[in-house]
Amino acid sequence: MSTPAKPPLDTVAHATGTPEQPQPWAELGLKEDEYTRIREILGRRPTGAELAMYSVMWSEHCSYKSSKVHLKQFGEKAPHSDAMLVGIGENAGVVDIGEGWAVTFKVESHNHPSYVEPYQGAATGVGGIVRDILAMGARPVAVMDSLRFGAADHPDTKRVLPGVVAGIGGYGNCLGLPNIGGETVFDPCYQGNPLVNALCIGVMRHEDIHLAKAAGSGNKVILYGARTGGDGIGGASILASETFDDAKPSKRPSVQVGDPFQEKLLIECTLEIFRENLVTGIQDFGAAGLSCATSELASNGSGGMRVDLDDVPLRDSTLTPEEILMSESQERMCAVVEPDKVDRFLAICEKWDVIATVIGEVTDGDRLEIYYHGEQIVDVPPRSVAHDGPTLNRPLARPGWQDELQADTPDRLERPASAELTRLTLLQLVGSPDQGDKSWITDQYDRYVLGNTVLASPEDSGMIRIDEASGLGVALSLDGNGRYAKLDPYTGAQLALAESYRNVAATGAKPLAVTDCLNFGSPEDPAVMWQFSEACRGLADACQVLGTPVTGGNVSLYNQTGDTAINPTPVVGVLGVIDDVERRTPVAFRTEGSLVYLLGDTRDEFGGSAWAQLAHGHLGGLPPQVDLERERLLAEVLIAGSRDGMIDSAHDLSAGGLAQALVESCLGGGIGARVVVPDTIAAFTFLFSESAGRAIVSVPRSEEVRFTDMCRARSLPAARIGVVDGDALDIQGQFAVSLEELREASASAVKF
Missing domain, CATH: 3.90.650.10 (PurM-like C-terminal domain)
Known part of the structure; x- marks a missing residue:
């Protein structure tokens, strides 16, 4: 033949x-x-x-x-930055961090390949972003990842998640790169369309670009x-x-x-x-x-x-x-x-x-x-x-369901009617897939190889020592919240930036620059393009106010199965610099007798909250308000408190509110806390609201006057709410939960 x-x-x-x-x-x-x-x-x-x-x-x-007609805002609205050495348009942005050192960093998506073949899709996502950093002339020194999967109890999540985690760990570990942080989120909207966003950071001298x-x-x-x-x-x-x-x-x-x-x-x-x-x-x-x-x-x-x-x-x-x-x-x-x-x-x-x-x-x-x-x-x-x-000006239109979604506020949801029910709500939250212990994931990654990791998961930010002689270092955080962005994409994008910015500042580093990975549905849907345009506008406006230019990133569209799109999910990475990593601030409470201060204002804000999702499967209303000037002010206080030795620990408040932050700080240090609910606010709101622009810090008694004077001089609300003490989280007049019970609840969260 x-x-x-x-x-x-x-x-x-x-x-x-x-x-x-x-x-x-x-x-x-x-x-x-x-x-x-x-x-x-x-x-x-x-x-x-x-x-x-x-x-x-x-x-x-x-x-x-x-997307490029909307992305141009990042250049048009970019704040002036003396630190920017290479901006948007190259393989990755490059930022001056002082002493002749520069860092390059970028986040990219490998979403659909990771659904088709989870291990290789995730592994090659890491490999690709590492080569982008290498191509700028830098030595890659660390990676991070932002992961989103469908419902934790769905059979296909059990197929995809283990392969993705193994692929990230397998590739990064073999390269000898520490994985210093990130996030893992579960939501039914990502069923059939997981998000695998990988970030890499590299280091070079200025002349090596x-x-x-x-x-x-x-x-x-x-x-x-x-x-x-x-x-x-x-x-x-x-x-x-x-x-x-x-x-x-x-x-x-x-x-x-x-x-x-x-x-x-x-x-x-x-x-x-x-x-x-x-x-x-x-x-x-x-x-x-x-x-x-x-x-x-x-x-x-x-x-x-x-x-x-x-x-x-x-x-x-x-x-x-x-x-x-x-x-x-x-x-x-x-x-x-x-x-x-x-x-x-x-x-x-x-x-x-x-x-x-x-x-x-x-x-x-x-x-x-x-x-x-x-x-x-x-x-x-x-x-x-x-x-x-091609440059497409695709049609965009605010979806007809947006008003109905925002009108369905969480005010109608039943809240715990007793202290005991509030205690059970806390344990339920602590043991949920999103808020529970993630060490079963992060332990698969080598977080300390190369010997320069000074902070890693579950800290607010990862931190790497750049120069051993001076202690110069950088911190990185990678955050997003698709539920907030679904309620209001403009505000949701700003909240993602604000959280990442706050996380970096909480460790003592000064935020310098931004990279982003914008994950959305089909651009052929005018509602999706409206979400995308609003998110870009929100992020560009916020970067302008905070003085953190976007150095580059990635857009991932068509993230949907059939006609069902994912929640709009802008993921934002913030890079910060710290003069001496020895002055870093951890999340964990460290010293019995230290005073616990809540910084910022707490309002009754539960739209898109972890509580509304977990207790009621509810998504509606408006996300928390954003006050970017307050975020900048809070960052100044956190950075100064770290630099001048006024605080022992710091932790930003985000998903799960104050309750979740207190639990994580207590479990991190193995020390409890006694907390008093102010008379001016309901205990439930005080504990679970997700108001932005807030953090908790523990302040040595010897530093209280200096710290409070600093907050007062900057007009930052700072309320003493308790003391680090004992072996339980004691919300006085309400309930107490032992650290052992909290640890068991956190460890009971879903594992694969």
Whole structure:
């Protein structure tokens, strides 16, 4: 039986001569007007390889075509910051932290791949964000993650969660990177669409910053790292650009496969290459693979680029040129190297057992040209692929159900009618999936490898020592609340920033900059686009007030199953700097006799609260009010109190309110507290309200006058509510719960 003849190679010449040849543009995720525009740009129909490149680079995931009209606010409203060294537009933002040190940090999503194949989806999410940080010239030093799953008792959550956690731990642990914090949330809205947002931070000297650009005609383009395979073809770029639907297997491409040991070699190899100043430009391979790396390098440079696909090392010889260009195989980088430095570059790669191949060179033209078997299969303006994709002003409309949702306030919900019922409510909250002990997750991560972790989960922020001599360090927090954002996306986004900002300040670090991961449903739904636009507006406005610019981040759309979207979930990471990590402030109560102070104002605010969800399955009303000036004032007090030794511990108040914060501080230190409910407020409101802009601190008696004078001078409400003492949380005149009972309740929370 004869083998069918392969179709002729679709070269540029062939495409020019066959303008009417049908092409599968719709199957690749392009719209008809987008395909028409590609033909107009090229003056002909695209070749199969060009069509593949445009399809992945113009996908929602890579081009931000639905979101960039709203994201521009982060630049237009950006507050001035002397610390900003590299902002939005590069692989990651870079911030000056003093003493010649800089840090780069960024958060990205790997949501849909983690549902399809939980272990590899999450693992390669970590690997991808680590390479973004590496590509800036930095040594990666820590990771964090923000995870959201469906209902804790749902069978599919039991399938997805263990794999995701194992993937994050397996990849990060093998790389030798500490996982210093994050969050894990359960909500039925994420059923079938979990959120896996991964953050990485890296450290460098100012002079070590590298950018993604191909400059210098005649300079060589070198692909180094793993071989290119068929895994992940169309993966993140296509999968993250369509509504997730089990009935459409075409939307389930293969998920990338990670090899952390290869990545570790790639990291050390790249850092040695940087030390010897061997590259003029560098780019990691992420979504869209070679299509992205070559087009972005060429677009950011001063000339063109010529690439020969025959020189790309393959682990699957049957790959077509289109598949080579679209493959998202992991652990790969692309560097631009001057000819006289190529031999040394290749020698370092050989030393680290990293495959490295010259696949092209920078030209003095203005085109990206790619050849295969001696034939030209790509001839495009690189900017048209990488940066000049579609810009959509999608319709947006406040949903008709928003008023009804906000009108359904939690005021109608039955509250505990006795002290005993309030005590039982506390235990129920402490043992809930969201608020309970998460050590069964975090213990799977190495939090202290490298020896520079000074704070990690369950602290308010993770903290890393940057310089051993001076004690200079950075703190990071990653927070979001989809329930708040569902009630009011503008305020919800600001609350996410405020909580992360407050968490960083609570450890004693000064907040400097922001990264965000914006997780939303289908942009084709006007209600979702309204949520997205409001969240962007809210976050940009809040960053302006707090003086914390957005340095970069990620947008993840189409997070829905069928017609059911997730709650809008902006996740916000805040980076802060601390002069000396020895002055850090932990969450745990540490000294018996210390005085417990509540900072900020408590109002009757239960919209979107943990109590409303847990006790009544209710979501309605308005989220807590935001007072950004109060947040900044609170941060100043927390930072000064830490720096000047006025406080023993600090803990922000967020989900679960004061009650949850007291429990966590008591259990963290193994010491109880006696707390008095003020006469001016109901005990239930005092304990469980989620009013923002609040924190509890423990103050040594010797520092009380100095501390209260500081609060008074800044007009920050500070009420002494109790004392650190005993082996129980005693809400005087109400109830007492032993630490043992609290620990048992917390430990009884769901485990997988």
